[in-house]
Amino acid sequence: MTKWSRFNIVSVVLGFGFLYLPIVLLVIFSFNESKLVTVWAGFSTRWYAQLWHNQALLDAAWVTIRVGLLSATCATVLGTLAALALVRYTRFRGRVLFSGMVYAPLVMPEVITGLSLLLLFVAIGFDRGFWTITLAHITFTMCFVAVVVQSRLLSFDQSIEEAALDLGATPVRTFFAITLPVISPAVFSGWVLAFTLSLDDLVISSFTTGPGATTLPMKIYSQVRLGVTPEINAICTILIGVVALGVLVASIVTKRREVQRERDERAAFAMVG
Amino acid sequence: MAKIASAFVSRLVIIIPYAWLLFFFLIPFFIVFRISLSQTAVAMPPYTPVFDLADGLSGILEGVREFSLDNYIWLTEDVLYFNAYVSSVVIAAVSTFLTLLIGYPIAYGMAQAPRSIRPTLLMLVILPFWTSFLIRVYAWIAILKPEGLLNQFLITIGVIDQPLIILNTNWAIYIGIVYSYLPFMVLPIYSALEKMDQTLTEAAQDLGCTPITAFWRVTFPLSLAGVVAGCLLVFIPAVGEFVIPDLLGGSETLMIGKTLWNEFNANRDWPVSSAVATILLLILVLPIVYFQNVQAKADSEGR
Numbered sequence A: 001m002t003k004w005s006r007f008n009i010v011s012v013v014l015g016f017g018f019l020y021l022p023i024v025l026l027v028i029f030s031f032n033e034s035k036l037v038t039v040w041a042g043f044s045t046r047w048y049a050q051l052w053h054n055q056a057l058l059d060a061a062w063v064t065i066r067v068g069l070l071s072a073t074c075a076t077v078l079g080t081l082a083a084l085a086l087v088r089y090t091r092f093r094g095r096v097l098f099s100g101m102v103y104a105p106l107v108m109p110e111v112i113t114g115l116s117l118l119l120l121f122v123a124i125g126f127d128r129g130f131w132t133i134t135l136a137h138i139t140f141t142m143c144f145v146a147v148v149v150q151s152r153l154l155s156f157d158q159s160i161e162e163a164a165l166d167l168g169a170t171p172v173r174t175f176f177a178i179t180l181p182v183i184s185p186a187v188f189s190g191w192v193l194a195f196t197l198s199l200d201d202l203v204i205s206s207f208t209t210g211p212g213a214t215t216l217p218m219k220i221y222s223q224v225r226l227g228v229t230p231e232i233n234a235i236c237t238i239l240i241g242v243v244a245l246g247v248l249v250a251s252i253v254t255k256r257r258e259v260q261r262e263r264d265e266r267a268a269f270a271m272v273g
Numbered sequence B: 001m002a003k004i005a006s007a008f009v010s011r012l013v014i015i016i017p018y019a020w021l022l023f024f025f026l027i028p029f030f031i032v033f034r035i036s037l038s039q040t041a042v043a044m045p046p047y048t049p050v051f052d053l054a055d056g057l058s059g060i061l062e063g064v065r066e067f068s069l070d071n072y073i074w075l076t077e078d079v080l081y082f083n084a085y086v087s088s089v090v091i092a093a094v095s096t097f098l099t100l101l102i103g104y105p106i107a108y109g110m111a112q113a114p115r116s117i118r119p120t121l122l123m124l125v126i127l128p129f130w131t132s133f134l135i136r137v138y139a140w141i142a143i144l145k146p147e148g149l150l151n152q153f154l155i156t157i158g159v160i161d162q163p164l165i166i167l168n169t170n171w172a173i174y175i176g177i178v179y180s181y182l183p184f185m186v187l188p189i190y191s192a193l194e195k196m197d198q199t200l201t202e203a204a205q206d207l208g209c210t211p212i213t214a215f216w217r218v219t220f221p222l223s224l225a226g227v228v229a230g231c232l233l234v235f236i237p238a239v240g241e242f243v244i245p246d247l248l249g250g251s252e253t254l255m256i257g258k259t260l261w262n263e264f265n266a267n268r269d270w271p272v273s274s275a276v277a278t279i280l281l282l283i284l285v286l287p288i289v290y291f292q293n294v295q296a297k298a299d300s301e302g303r
Helices: A006-029 A046-051 A055-088 A095-107 A110-123 A130-154 A159-166 A171-200 A203-208 A216-224 A230-272 B002-036 B053-066 B070-077 B079-112 B115-130 B133-144 B149-156 B170-195 B198-206 B211-222 B224-239 B243-248 B256-265 B270-302
Strands: none
Touching: A006 A230, A006 B079, A006 B115, A006 B133, A006 B170, A046 A230, A055 A095, A055 A130, A055 A171, A055 A216, A055 B002, A095 A130, A095 B002, A095 B224, A095 B270, A110 A130, A110 A203, A110 B002, A110 B256, A110 B270, A130 A171, A130 A203, A130 B002, A159 A171, A171 A216, A171 A230, A171 B002, A171 B115, A203 A216, A203 B256, A216 A230, A216 B133, A230 B115, A230 B133, B002 B270, B070 B079, B070 B270, B079 B115, B079 B170, B079 B224, B079 B256, B079 B270, B115 B170, B133 B149, B133 B170, B133 B243, B170 B211, B170 B224, B170 B243, B198 B211, B211 B224, B224 B270, B243 B256, B256 B270
């Protein structure tokens, strides 16, 4: 075991400082009494209180949450299917194109994805609004789900699936009885990832939205353009809090399930042995 | 019978996501390309369709004759677009290099950390990725402003007496991109370094290499796959970045993502924005295909 040298400790600490300091400052200044974001004038929660009276903002938050829940759920189903297709079917016609279409959205600039989806919706005459944003979010987040689930499937011991099939279970039954329980932590973190990506998205939503469907990032963006205000800091802090809580719950659930699974496996081996 | 049914079900596993991506990801690009060849019109939607599938074959042939490269010619005539493409690629390249410079030591330090705290460190790198991109960019405005926190701090400790002008310059864009994309660089490098056999560097040092030579001749080449993946994950989206140049950059900063956005939202010129997008895609097609190959190779190795 090599020693963790001073150089390594310093670079990790500085790196994390760089990653977290701006977020911490933003949270601190959301509790600032003064309207000036950069001058501290005492602790206050007045900006949070003000948010509750901003009806347009609350409406936008509600739209964002509905889009997020719906799109994350659909994206998780589609992304899990895509991951299964990539891992379990190593040869089918058009596989290269398929894997390309799964990986490309991960790096595709959002302006291109947004514009192309908008033009698709216009071409097929689909009314733009809540549903078009949701469809767009499903499309780009399913690829992230696919990558997360795929990496879990790759480290999966296929022999237990084969055992189930040999014992006469149908592939569908095998999937729900064996595969899904094992990959469920990855499926769950895929869902959380899809949900936060959807919650977050500004560019694709702005292109695909229509009248009446404004999401929270769009609202924040239009206010940010007018300048930095403590009210925006307050919304951002709430969003960060929600996401941090979600990630915390997700990681605890995942950890628990993994511990449980290991215990079950040990018990099973003990029975066999 | 059951066999046929299950074969059908297993086909569906492929067919459903395949069809979805074809319809919502691939076909839209063809629509973008088609509209980039059409004329701008004052209407809703603001362009004249080149052809309609309902017209049948003769209609399509008619339409093909009406294809016009006007929008592309327009892009070459106005030097603004050319400059925007060049400066997007340059800014993305510089930022990618800076991200690598900052991200590599972090990844290296993490990979050397005691095994027990590595999962925590990994979680800490991933966590900012879950918080909003827009929020993280916004946080920098208050820091980089002339009367912002960074300048206040530097003036208080006496390093400078005049505030530095950082916001609305290219430096702010570099900082924004490095900051936002840092986890994408750290994660692949970390996973490459973590898999590496530590005894290799020890062997090199036993054979007389200095730690620095051992790093350049052994460690770095072995982490190259991670470095390449990280650079592509940063470079490709950064070229088309919109939020960062819009919020942190100045009015003189030209980036193509912002140009496309303005063309589309302010000028309502859909055919020209489609042409801008098509060329951006052409510039990025090689790095994207390369990224897909890297990714597919990593998957087959994971098998």
